[in-house]
Amino acid sequence: MRPSARRERAGFDTAAQPTDAPERKGVGPTPGGYGLMSVSDASDTPDAPDPDGRDGDQPTGSGLAAEKVRRQARVDELRARGDQPYPYRFDRSHTLAEVRAAHGDIEAGTETDAEVTVAGRVMLKRDTGKLVFATIQDRSDRIQLFISKAVVGDDGFVDVKELDIGDWVGVHGTVMATRAGELSVKADRVELLSKAIRPLPDKWHGLTDTDTRFRQRYADLIVNDEARRVFEIRHEAIASFRRTLHDEGFIEVETPVLHVEAGGAHARPFDTHHNALDLPLYLRIALELHLKRLIVGGMERVYEIGRVFRNEGISTRHNPEFTMMELYQAFVDWQEMMAISERLITQAARDAIGTTVITVRGHEFDLAEPWPRISMCGAVSAALDRTVHPSQPVDDVRAIADRHGAKYEASWGSGRIIEALFEELCEADIVRPTFVTGHPVEISPLARVDRDDPHVTERFEIFCDSRELGNGYSELNDPVEQRARFDEEQAAKEAGDAERGTVDEDYLRALEYGMPPTGGLGIGMDRVAMLLAGVDSIREVVLFPTLRPEQF
């Protein structure tokens, strides 16, 4: 299944992009450009008469409004003569990739007896008089239609001429290759499957305006090959995670999105409310605490891939809702969590992009090689050329932070300031996937204390390209110590730190039943997709990123 998806894509690329125009390479942020959004508000209203009558008042002319009127008139014309411009179904025999796979090697200028029934959207149309070439696109590929007046008949040919770019068509015909060698379907019947009332963006340049691309993702997906490629990679990566976890004996579960306490991470939650219960609720900011309850319940290996919500800033790395994978495994510690992190992401790369060799900021590396491990305190100490450790008095650590431009707040202890120093001094330099280990206890309320150093935890974060990809640790399973950690969180929250946690009594009760030694891991799937697709903005891997609402 997966390998064939890759081949389809390869076939697609050669068919659709004989040349690689530079404009098409960058799906990434494109400077300049402005979309149709606010320019054409009036005519942009979906269907129906416009409030200000622009659509209806200008049936001649040739703006967007007139174009829609013209195409709608075609719909009416078809209905008037008894044809269905929006038929209910169409049974195809082959996807376009299947046609190419079966017949891609036929010689130029030859025709076959192979009958196929295919369907797709008209992307290009070349009318040479009594012969029309149209390029149609389905999910798998593009292929050329060879439509001769002599074959489809006079009436059928008129309908072909009336086709607009953007229309969906179903085609029956035989497979051939033109004199130029282009694999084609020689149509003997062309059926309209859905009339497009709105014209497609530029057939060559596609859509580049990021605003329009994200708001009208459907249009982006139609015309930008790169957008489709990215979401295929995302899909393959997530599917790969599920396969790996299934093969390793993990059970996929679903836990509540609506939480009474927003725990498991430090982040501001979205507030909501349940009417019947008259209950304030939060959208979850992490999956952690429910999944660990299931470990208490004896499920041993569980994972969830789900949406979490954080009411914080939006950036190239942050979307308010994003997809997290968290897994918990009984009887193992953080070392196994690092090992499975490497396995999951390396396999995802194989499945999604067919290689484990990745280039980030000009550096090429192989995900299959062991990922470097650096301790947080060690990295900061190395950067400063002096030892820094959470056991040091907070005044000393503050002085260091002051000298090196790391910002902190009065309530922070040495551990949290060291983290700020790490972010300030070290984070930007991490290119290849790296385990940053040994986070101070202060910033790790759910992680177990390091067996060799009581000031830090058995915790790691995965960094790559200066972005955090994941986070894992040996899970704290001592209910008494967990309560003490929660108490500290609560105290910090009451002291004014809105992102700190509260005491989750039910979770503590669960721990009191006994949680086995457990390793836990969370990985941001959006960022994995970014890494594998090689894009710089999370909006490129989220189909419908959060934006201010458009004014219609």
Next chain:
RNA sequence: GCGCCUCUAGCUCAACGGUAGAGCAGCGGGCUUUUAACCCGUUGGUUCAGGGUUCGAAACCCUGGGGGCGCACCA
């Protein structure tokens, strides 16, 4: 929230402060092997909005809006 950049036809982009243009799409015509087909003709604009400077503003200034990037935030 702050700073910088940006917004021109359906799409992609031009226009020293001096008549708002091109390509594509559309429309009319021609063409039975095209490849972003081609050739001839042609329609289409509240230059994001509002204000100001100027004889004259798409351009300069101010305010507002959308978007992008960076910072802050994001353990």
